[in-house]
Amino acid sequence: LCNVLLKGHNLTTRHPFHQLLQKKPSLPSAAWHRAVRGMFIQTQDTPNPNSLKFIPGREVLESRTMEFSTPAAAYCSPLARQLFRIEGVKSVFFGPDFITITKESEDLDWNLLKPDIYATIMDFFASGLPVVTDEAPRTDTAASEEDDEVVLMIKELLDTRIR
Numbered sequence: 001l002c003n004v005l006l007k008g009h010n011l012t013t014r015h016p017f018h019q020l021l022q023k024k025p026s027l028p029s030a031a032w033h034r035a036v037r038g039m040f041i042q043t044q045d046t047p048n049p050n051s052l053k054f055i056p057g058r059e060v061l062e063s064r065t066m067e068f069s070t071p072a073a074a075y076c077s078p079l080a081r082q083l084f085r086i087e088g089v090k091s092v093f094f095g096p097d098f099i100t101i102t103k104e105s106e107d108l109d110w111n112l113l114k115p116d117i118y119a120t121i122m123d124f125f126a127s128g129l130p131v132v133t134d135e136a137p138r139t140d141t142a143a144s145e146e147d148d149e150v151v152l153m154i155k156e157l158l159d160t161r162i163r
Helices: 017-022 029-037 072-076 078-084 110-127 149-162
Strands: 002-006 009-013 042-045 051-055 066-068 089-094 099-103
Touching: 051 110, 066 078, 072 078, 078 089, 078 099, 078 110, 099 110
Parallel strands: none
Antiparallel strands: 002 009, 042 051, 051 099, 066 089, 089 099
């Protein structure tokens, strides 16, 4: 019988300690992130099954909310831009102490998206960068009424993939 204590999680196993070290962790991935990086991110379901609330345990926005429905709309938020780089992220919503991510479709599994989202949030907060800046949107690739559909697609690709 082997007892292991990891930041508030008490694991008990009947395996010898050397076998325990060879096994994959049986804790939720968020608990392992906490042990490794010192940050514990909780998740909470929302009424929309395609949206999941991530609670990093620290302030996200002081007293307001912001929604980013496209990568181009995230020009003023380094965190939102990083989250949009994760394949499958459709939109990002910031609250005072949470981040809600909406995935593109029901076919995407949250278990595949969550590790990248956890890592992005933890790395961002470790960087010390502001969640929102006063950066102005880029006007050289902003959509205009004269643009046809192909030009709009090219401008969006420039904003989302190149920049």
